[in-house]
Amino acid sequence: MSRFRDSFDQRVWQVVKGIPAGRVMGYGEVARAAGFPRYSRMVAAAMGRCPEPLPWFRVVRSNRTLAFESGSAEYREQAQLLRLEGVRFDGGKIVEAERDDSLDRVLWGPRD
DNA sequence: GGGGTGACAATTC
DNA sequence: GGAATTGCCACCC
Numbered sequence: 001m002s003r004f005r006d007s008f009d010q011r012v013w014q015v016v017k018g019i020p021a022g023r024v025m026g027y028g029e030v031a032r033a034a035g036f037p038r039y040s041r042m043v044a045a046a047m048g049r050c051p052e053p054l055p056w057f058r059v060v061r062s063n064r065t066l067a068f069e070s071g072s073a074e075y076r077e078q079a080q081l082l083r084l085e086g087v088r089f090d091g092g093k094i095v096e097a098e099r100d101d102s103l104d105r106v107l108w109g110p111r112d
Numbered sequence: 113g114g115g116g117t118g119a120c121a122a123t124t125c
Numbered sequence: 126g127g128a129a130t131t132g133c134c135a136c137c138c
Contacts, residue, residue, distance in 0.1 A: 005135075027120050042135060044119040056119080067119040074119075
């Protein structure tokens, strides 16, 4: 059996679950955080295999756009969920809203 | 084993 | 600011 996939999935899910509300991560970032650089594509597959609900909508492309085609049902759902968490949208791109990241800095380190 | 696929990324024009 | 090209690697026929 593919233990690789099992461990990989677990790590990815853990990382995704750890993304704070109102914050987004790129697929590459998630892969790195999980300890698997260059596995950006597998991140998507891993999330699709997750049995329990996951904040998948907090994972976006590296260019800060949504991974789905604009106008698709999934796209609108993701946009909706993100907006509820205070994420602003400029057209298709995300312009992360400024937020109280006092805790985020401690957990994730200073960003940018 | 071979070839196409993908909720991608980085680089280059 | 795009659009196109190349690299990537497990997964599934």
